[in-house]
Amino acid sequence: MRSVYVGAPGMTPFGRYPDMGVVELGALAAAQSLRALPERNSVQAAYVGCVYGGSLVGQRITRALGYSGLPVVNVENACASSGTALHLAVKAVASGELESALVLGAERLSALGRGTIPVPDDEVDARQGVILPALYAMRANRYLHETDSTVEDLCAVVVKNRRNGARNPLAHQRSMVGPEEVNGARMIADPLTKYHCCPNSDGAASVVVSSRPVASSPVRILASVLEGGVRLDDAVSLTDFATAASAAAQAYEQASLGPRDISVAEVHDAFSIAEILYYEAFGWAPKGEGFTLLRSGATQIDGRLPVSPSGGLLARGHPLGASGVAQVVEVWKQLSGVADGYQVESPRTAFCQVSGGGISGMDTGVTTVHILTL
Amino acid sequence: MTKTDPRTRFVQCEACRHIRLDEVGLCPECWTAGSGQEVVLEAIEGEIYSYTCVHPREGEPYWLAAINLDIGMRFIAPIVGNEIPTIGMRVCLTSASLAPVSEVMAKVFTEEDRGIV
Numbered sequence: 001m002r003s004v005y006v007g008a009p010g011m012t013p014f015g016r017y018p019d020m021g022v023v024e025l026g027a028l029a030a031a032q033s034l035r036a037l038p039e040r041n042s043v044q045a046a047y048v049g050c051v052y053g054g055s056l057v058g059q060r061i062t063r064a065l066g067y068s069g070l071p072v073v074n075v076e077n078a079c080a081s082s083g084t085a086l087h088l089a090v091k092a093v094a095s096g097e098l099e100s101a102l103v104l105g106a107e108r109l110s111a112l113g114r115g116t117i118p119v120p121d122d123e124v125d126a127r128q129g130v131i132l133p134a135l136y137a138m139r140a141n142r143y144l145h146e147t148d149s150t151v152e153d154l155c156a157v158v159v160k161n162r163r164n165g166a167r168n169p170l171a172h173q174r175s176m177v178g179p180e181e182v183n184g185a186r187m188i189a190d191p192l193t194k195y196h197c198c199p200n201s202d203g204a205a206s207v208v209v210s211s212r213p214v215a216s217s218p219v220r221i222l223a224s225v226l227e228g229g230v231r232l233d234d235a236v237s238l239t240d241f242a243t244a245a246s247a248a249a250q251a252y253e254q255a256s257l258g259p260r261d262i263s264v265a266e267v268h269d270a271f272s273i274a275e276i277l278y279y280e281a282f283g284w285a286p287k288g289e290g291f292t293l294l295r296s297g298a299t300q301i302d303g304r305l306p307v308s309p310s311g312g313l314l315a316r317g318h319p320l321g322a323s324g325v326a327q328v329v330e331v332w333k334q335l336s337g338v339a340d341g342y343q344v345e346s347p348r349t350a351f352c353q354v355s356g357g358g359i360s361g362m363d364t365g366v367t368t369v370h371i372l373t374l
Numbered sequence: 375m376t377k378t379d380p381r382t383r384f385v386q387c388e389a390c391r392h393i394r395l396d397e398v399g400l401c402p403e404c405w406t407a408g409s410g411q412e413v414v415l416e417a418i419e420g421e422i423y424s425y426t427c428v429h430p431r432e433g434e435p436y437w438l439a440a441i442n443l444d445i446g447m448r449f450i451a452p453i454v455g456n457e458i459p460t461i462g463m464r465v466c467l468t469s470a471s472l473a474p475v476s477e478v479m480a481k482v483f484t485e486e487d488r489g490i491v
Binding site for chain 2: 125127130138140142189191361
């Protein structure tokens with residue numbers, strides 16, 4: 001398999017765009033990527049991740065960009081939609097099927113209104129009164145039961161990521177919050193208040209992957225893994241994130257790296273507890289000690305392993321279909337030293353992970369992990 | 375007792391005896407088609423693995439529990455009545471007309487249920 005490079009990042013600010021559609025958002029992000037290329041035909045296909053954009057959303061976006069005859073693959077894989085789109089594009093380039101491709105994620109989540117993302121109503125969990133924050137709240141309560149962690153540790157994730165997001169001009173939530181504000185906010189699913197839950201965002205992000213350096217960028221993708229969700233039986237721990245852990249293990253093997261080689265990470269911190277559990281799932285902390293890694297300061301923006309320096313999903317926002325590629329845009333900036341205002345010190349290797357959940361009887365639906373390096 | 379949504383019935387496959395939710399009329403273990411034999415909800419017991427209290431923007435808060443059922447699967451159900459769930463508490467499933475959001479709920483075993491009083 002040959003090397004796959006990534007570059008030409010494009011991204012809209014994340015937030016709420018009541019007057020824009022998903023096609024417009026997607027086209028704005030993609031145009032930023034395409035302007036960095038020598039010519040329109042520098043990409044041979046487009047892979048587009050989106051959850052609620054409707055039929056042929058990728059073709060509608062590329063049509064808006066003036067393309068004719070460009071092969072488009074639309075991907076719906078919940079929150080991992082554009083992570084999956086990236087995986088498919090990487091495999092196509094690595095195998096020699098394509099020389100280069102545009103990878104885009106776009107979503108206008110505010111079109112669904114306020115509140116939590118709906119679980120499909122033909123799912124048993126929906127009939128049982130389950131909402132997504134409740135699934136993570138149950139993970140949190142189990143973790144609090146199993147370890148010496150406290151709700152203050154969950155708050156500390158929010159405070160850290162909101163502080164990071166305040167420095168990121170593209171973040172949805174750009175105000176910092178303190179523990180008292182986090183604890184005192186409206187309860188969603190005990191112990192998670194609204195600040196423990198990522199905002200429903202609109203936005204789009206794009207990159208170009210290629211067999212050659214993209215717009216002179218030396219950033220390469222060392223690993224690209226797509227892992228299917230595991231069924232929840234009574235032996236599966238909700239605090240293990242088994243699917244994500246398996247994806248990470250495969251990614252480390254592909255990249256011939258280990259957990260200690262990662263110098264910056266963007267993870268699927270849709271809820272505060274998730275970030276702590278991912279520390280453990282990805283080998284950055286022993287089982288049951290993720291909260292001690294957080295307490296040590298190691299995952300702060302100036303720590304030895306900054307996690308979610310962009311603000312993560314909790315602050316940068318979570319336009320479902322866009323989040324996977326948005327993470328890659330953010331770590332590309334970090335590796336390239338252009339994350340103005342929130343740059344971590346000299347990162348060499350970056351880790352990105354998104355998971356698509358909300359499916360009854362499974363740990364999660366899908367997880368993608370990408371490892372990038374200079 | 376209320377009539378349960380057929381997709382939220384627990385059935386036992388007549389071919390391989392696996393107990394499952396009757397979501398699509400197909401056994402996930404042996405792929406035998408057909409609904410199988412319905413299992414009485416109250417016969418399905420388990421232990422609370424975790425829980426939360428959901429606070430809807432509108433409406434009353436309600437308790438949800440993830441239950442490790444003795445049949446080997448994990449199932450999420452609201453808690454009947456005013457019992458506050460805790461991890462490790464024994465429950466059985468039940469069909470309840472007072473359900474705010476569901477037809478299959480978990481009933482916490484009381485001392486009376488256990489024959490202690």
